[in-house]
Amino acid sequence: MESNDISLSLPSKVLEPIKQELTGIIKSVFKSMMDREALPYWMKKQEAQIYMNVSDKTLDKFIVDGLRVSVVDGVQRISKKSADKYYEDHEL
Template structure:
């Protein structure tokens, strides 16, 4: 059974503005993430994972895979996607 909700014009406008702002933020984040290279520096990886430095470090200690070659560390988009997939509830 569908529930009909009555909103004032002002409330409807505020709801629409909130939804548009939320969608705009999500699309901007998605575009920023998509523009990142497949193999990322830690700064890029935290943008892709949408976390701060401390959380990325915690993820790495918890098993997020990091590739190291000649002391250069890179994290792949696939590693982050896999890490999140393993930790889904």
């Protein structure tokens, strides 16, 4: 049977900075995920920008394009479900 495993040996002075960089990237990704999940289900526009990872102008374009916004007494909220559906509807 053929093995696709690759073995690479690097000196610790080379490996340590790589480990530090990867650790920083992983911490940053997990923080972003935790921040995103901590957002309320019904989001203000600023929160929806974070959830959808877009600028305010892009969010406004999405709304014009069909992203659903709930409005109650002039208060606008975007649900996580609507944001997810909008992205799903635009998958290629």
